[in-house]
Amino acid sequence: MQGLRQRPHAKVLIIGGGINGVGTFRDLALQGVDVALVERGDYCQGASGASSHMIHGGIRYLENGEFRLVRESVVERNRLLRIAPHYVKPLQTTIPIFSTFSGLMSAPLRFLTHKQQGKPKERGAFLIKLGLTMYDSFSRDGGSVPRHRFVGRKRALAELPLLHPGIKYAATYFDASVHNPERLTLDVLQDGERAGTVNGTAPGSATARASNYLSADSGAGVSNTGTGSIVRLRDELTGEVFDFTADVIVNATGAWVDLTNQALGASSTFMGGTKGSHIVLDHPGLLDACKGREIFFEHTDGRIVLIYPMGDRVLVGTTDVDADMSGDAVCTDEEIDYFLDLIGHVFPTLSVQREQIVYTFSGVRPLPRHEATQPGFVSRDYRIERHTGARTPGEGAAVVLSLVGGKWTTFRALAEHMTDDVLAELGMDRKISTAKLAIGGGAGFPADEAGVQKWIKANMSAGRDADRTAALLTRYGTRAEAVISYLDAGQDRLLRSTRELSVRELEFMAGHEQVGHLVDVLIRRTSLAFKGLVTGELLNEIADVLAGPLGWDTAAKAAEIHRAQEVLERYHRVQIHSLVA
Structure with a gap:
């Protein structure tokens, strides 16, 4: 500044x-x-921080006739897997399919009018096969992910036993995810x-x-x-x-x-933006049911939705409704009901309770004004x-x-x-292209698990075990080397309230990553809030550490703690107790 x-x-x-x-x-x-x-x-x-955490070609945009966008998206997906491998990872995606020919008559009408006429007709295997074949074709040049495959009901249930037993097929393909946008x-x-x-x-x-x-x-x-x-x-x-x-x-x-x-x-x-909301669940049963895959499917209202693992949590989304720009973008009770219903649509034997939601988030998509076009069909x-x-x-x-x-x-x-x-x-000319230029900590990032383990072993120390070193590589990519140099330049210790942060790492964030508020660390410098790991003790301890480098006195520190509590509760449905008096 x-x-x-x-x-x-x-x-x-x-x-x-x-x-x-x-x-x-x-x-x-x-x-x-x-x-x-x-x-x-x-x-x-x-x-940008309220997305579905996906890096994808947008297979559903084919129905809108947005072939240029899909082609560019697939190319950029493949490119980001190469230039940002520390954050962008391949994501195996499975589509459960309940019919063979459904939607053949209504699909052309949706394509031409960008409207849903009457009760939604689900997309059957024929349409999905056609779309995935076209999707694969966009990856021919420079593609780095496998092509799609189709299996029948028996094979699908063998791979994903908790899927709805009424499915007829399952289609599996690869996109990518970004766990730390x-x-x-x-x-x-x-x-x-x-x-x-x-x-x-x-x-x-x-x-x-x-x-x-x-x-x-x-x-x-x-x-x-x-x-x-x-x-x-x-x-x-x-x-x-x-x-x-x-x-x-x-x-x-x-x-x-x-x-x-x-x-x-x-x-x-x-x-003419539309609001999209998501929930994050701490649900081991649902996590296991996904088997490491994204479950990407059409809900009963015709909306394309998703369920997929992010570490030991499960992300569920998303809605697509016209946004009220005069109010806050927050996940509503109605949207939560929708998410619980869609989980039951594909995993009917799983019980999911609101108490298992650890975090919610919403954002307004920057879409063009769309007049009468329905939100799901807006370009x-x-x-x-x-x-x-x-x-x-x-x-x-x-x-x-x-x-x-x-x-x-x-x-x-x-x-x-x-x-x-x-x-x-x-009146200037371009000097350099970013097409092949590694992003940040993606430069020199280990190419495989053996390389990751070698990097971790090389950067461990007496006071930093393999888990802590791996966490730094996950958070920063190869930029972790600079962070580790900073950590090792002084006396450091892990926080009492979490093993995910240390005192000097917080000081590094304050000095090198433009932290303005306590909540910035919880939501955007770490994934502590996303995982549902924020406690009153954690808020107080992080505020104590940040107070020095950010110049907070006692009153400012207390204000930051209460601001963090308000943001987490108002925008993310996270309630924190045991705060400073």
Whole structure:
């Protein structure tokens, strides 16, 4: 944040710290562009952090006729498996199928109108086989996952015994998952910051600077000067306001693009986001029933839903309803009922109780305005809108490039397209492609389990056993080597309330990962909240450690603890007791 204050100008200002804004930041920095990024909350706090944690080609988008998007998504899925192997892993996916020819008549109508006419007709084996065959065809060049296979009822139940006994077939194919989307976003961000580091360490000298908790002030608008367009920025931690100038503004605020443009004096009506919710279950029976696979299927209302393991937890999602932008995106009781019902649809003998839900999350997808089109049929493709900000008498208009749409899987390709558009505005040429460039801790990541074990053995120490070392590799990829050097440079100890963190690791996060609030550590620097591992003791202990490096006095520390409690309860249905008095 200090770097932006001390040199309040950049060629390009990106507003929005989700994966698409951060991806564009990295790409522009690699081209040598003087770029700044601001995010009003924490990085990956919005829709990017509320995804289904999948990196996938989007087989269901074939029904929408989005062949370009599916082809690009499959290519990018395969690419991310190579350049971000520390976070992106192959995911075996099984579709339980209950009929053979169902949906043959209604599918063409859905394809042509993007609407569901009458009671949904489930997709039968013939349609699913056709879709998977087409899906495989997009992976022919550079594909790194096996092709799909079909089995009958007997074989399906032998592989997954708790599936509904009424199934007729099961189709299995591979996509990919990202278990740490928040940390992958941080890796992409830090790649950009490193690319923008110039000789010397003078404050503000870097040509790629980013700050969370820094928003475009809603009352400022955009005006123009001889040195660029002025945007008023507000520090959300201190309340300080200052002006920042840029030649090009990239609006990557997702579902809030129109609201951001309104604040910039460039009103638009591009967006029509839909809300998607998920629940996380601590349910050993359901975990075992999945056998390490994603169960991906069509529920009774025609909505495509999923159940899949994430470590020792199970993720269930997702809904797709028009979002009310005036309220919070939270998982409702009705959505939870829906999730419990869909689990029973494929695993009818399993009992799942609300008490087994350890975490919920919701986000608003940054979809284009869709008028009468039903949410499930709204395009997941993206486009870039060029428009101009408010005019100042005697001056030109500020160029604003707004991102409409976008999904996790295609963030690298999308960032490449946005960067090329920005370079055209600046009259610059691309210097480097990101297509084969490893992301963060994916560089040099072990290629197989033997390599992982070798890495763990090489980085263990007297005070750090194999489990702790493996946890660091999982959290940081090969960036864990720098973290371990930091840990070993002083006296360290594990927290009393969890074996997943140590005192010096928290200090490393505070000093190197732009932690603004206690809750940032719980939700986005670690998976403690996602796993349902947050306790009152943990909150107090982490707050005690962070207080020093972040300058919290007793009152600020207590406020952070209660803020974390409020966020977890309000947005994630997590209730924490035994807090500080």
